Amino acid sequence: MKDFEKHTLKECHNDSDLVTSQFDFKLNQYRLHIHENMAKRMLKGSKGNATLECKYQKIGRNEIYEIPDNSYREFKSVPLPDNLLVPKHTDFMITKCYVKEQKKPPKLLQTDGLTFIEDHLRKEEAKAYAKQQQKNPKPSVLLMGLDSTSRMNLRRAMPLVYKFVSQPGWFEMQGYSKVGDNTFPNLLAVLAGHSPKTLAKMCNVTKSGCLDTAPFVWKRFKSSNYTTAFAEDCRAINTFNYLLPGFLQQPVDYYLRPFLVAIEEKFPVTKEFGFSFCVGRRLSFDYVWNFGKQFIDRFLKKNPFFGFLWSNSFTHNFFTAATALDALLLKHLHSFEVAGLFNHSIVILMSDHGQRYDTLRGAASGYYEERLPMMFIYVPPWFRKKYPHLVANLVKNRNRLSSNYDLHMTLHHLLQLESTSMADFAKKHRSVACPSCQSLLFELPLNRSCQQAGIEEKWCCCNPVKTLAKKTDFVRTIGLAVVQKMNEHLKKRKFTRKCHNFTLKNIHKMDRRLHLPMGTNTTDKDERVYIMQFWTRPNMALFEATVQWNHHQHKLHMDVDDLSRLNRYKNQSECIDDKNAKKYCICKDSISNITRIPKIISKVKRFPGLK
Incomplete structure (x- = not known):
């Protein structure tokens, strides 16, 4: 909490809207209003012959662009009179209002963006819906x-x-x-x-x-x-x-x-x-x-x-x-x-x-x-009144293990509320990644395991842990094996031309997951799960790895793509576009001369982050 600070909300503007929209329920259409009284206050410095002129430009989706989501379609700019009925099938609009004075070029006074959500339902459809409700x-x-x-x-x-x-x-x-x-x-x-x-x-x-x-x-x-x-x-x-x-x-x-x-x-x-x-x-x-x-x-x-x-x-x-x-x-x-x-x-x-x-x-x-x-x-x-049994299940599930896949099944359940069990769900409506997951409106098992909820070992919070002493040969052995695995992964992914190899700097923390007594453990009897936080050179990158170590074979099992990066990395990974690899690629053109382990403090505005 010593690093916790409260922030105040900053305003984006201190002027009034010159153009606003209002939905006309009789015509089922939007209408735009120009507030000239607001404009007069803004025009105080202008001469008496100054006038206000507004225009608008429709914006839409560019369906013919190679990647439509990265583009938009803009239409011709046209005059915007007061009380304009927005043309139907207009999704978005950019407005511009100008000050016009004789013998002077128009001066932009305000520009804004407006969104419109029109309903294209027939009156009969709305009436039928009201009856059904x-x-x-x-x-x-x-x-x-x-x-x-x-x-x-x-x-x-x-x-x-x-x-x-x-x-x-x-x-x-x-x-x-x-x-x-x-x-x-x-x-x-x-x-x-x-x-x-x-x-x-x-x-x-x-x-x-x-x-x-x-x-x-x-x-x-x-x-x-x-x-x-x-x-x-x-x-x-x-x-x-x-x-x-x-x-x-x-x-x-x-x-x-x-x-x-x-x-x-x-x-x-x-x-x-x-x-x-x-x-x-x-x-x-x-x-x-x-x-x-x-x-x-x-x-x-x-x-x-x-x-x-x-x-x-x-x-x-x-x-x-x-x-x-x-x-x-x-x-x-x-x-x-x-x-x-x-x-x-x-x-x-x-x-x-x-x-x-x-x-x-x-x-x-x-x-x-x-x-x-x-x-x-x-x-x-x-x-709550119509489906008390479903709500009762929701109450029970508040303190039980659940996941994103369960929420997905809940959304499907809302479209088939008469279902009595997950057996009523068609295969095409079940979660592909977690067939055992279920709606939160059905009671979840009290002793549910992470595996049953579609939660991989790395993200599971159910097992308690024991923190090990960092300065032991055993901990160092696992740390070196992890870094070796990371370097092998860079070579396998053909990233070594752009990304620097790692060396182990220091192990920050090592936890061993303890077995649960309820039979929900998924690892081999010779294997233990370890959670290790460690610093590497170059650039003092801080990682967290969840790994399995076989004590009998002295072998390490880990997925390098599942590494967590615990300090920011945007400016160190710009040489590649792979979402996962950005976490663990230290670009060769981003090598810094940091040699000491930095304190992990995130002050607002200090670093731009990554998704």
Whole structure:
């Protein structure tokens, strides 16, 4: 806590909006308003003949671009009169307002970005939905996520939000454990039921079109007549676009990515906490949550929906930066509440993992904080009344071991609520990476193992550990074997031309996992599992390896790609684009003269991080 500091939220602008949008419910269309009274205040320094002139430019998805997710389509700029009805099928827009004075070129006064979520439902569809909700209601589903937020850090840094999700109807999955290192494998498990390894058997994820073939759960919601949406901030590290091609076809009905790419390219971008913070006049975070509010407003009482909102901008790099987000996120949650979201919908507030490096990761609780992300599930009153047996299971499961794959199965369960067991789920709707995983609305086994939950040995938090003395020949032997394995791996992956070989500098800590008495251990009787934190040369890289050591054969078993890097590495790994290898490649052109082991302290703004 000596490194814990509270941050205040910085504003992106101090002027008023010149152009705002309002939904016209009679015409089922957006209308734009130009606030000339606001403009007059801004024009005080101009002469009396100064006038205001506004224009707008439609922005859309560029379907013909080789990688559509990395592009956008911009239309011709046209005049923007007051009370303009936004042309239908307009998803996004950039507005520009100019000061015009005689004999002077127009001066740009304000530019802004607007999003529109129109519903294209027929009136009969909305009426049919209203009738169905009275007889046999279908829950809408909204997933909201903050990157790198452990269940403990939510309490530490965001007490207002934690108080909100402690109200009746919310259930915290305190045994929820991550299944992969960074964002991609954890969200892939939630949304598609796959691990990177199982998906690789279907297609090459680095090739355009691969992700389109994955069984993302929003596809099933769409086939069940749900309206779907997906929004994420920080273009450079979007979950399915960081060192990946994203989607060839638009994955959901309402997709923020083209707008995000456009505004980060066209507007001034201010960085704070390591990533895009202010994009133009607004917070990168607000674009996502305002988009979510529009989505809720359009469909809450007209059609069931599935939405996924994800934010990286505040929480990705620094565990204390969430303190600046607390009141703002609470404000958005209250706006969702006023809109009626919590009367109708299943709402999930979650994260992918906790902090993976620096101060918090180096703390005594860091090992567990990285592996235990926050996970809260809200169940509305009508659902609690109609399905008390399912809610009773949710209550039991709060303190039992669960994983991302279980959440994936829960999402499927919400589309077949009359199921009585996992036997009712079709094979195509089961998690490929974890066939034994199940919905959180069914009771989980009390003595469940990590293996049953699809959690690999490296991420398992169930076994207690014993810390060994560092300065022993045995510990040194394992340390040298690990570093040798890393160098062999660099050679096997043909990285030695770009990446420097490692030498062992120092072993920071060595733990041995103790066997559990419940028969849930998966290792050979001659093998023991060790968790080692160690420093290497060059550049004083700090790693954590979970390895198996066979005492009889004196052999080491480890997957180098599963190494954890506990200090930041962006500026040391720019010579390669492989997501996993970036953790352990020290580029030869990045060698520094650091010889002493540095203290692991992460101060805000000090380093840009990596996904």
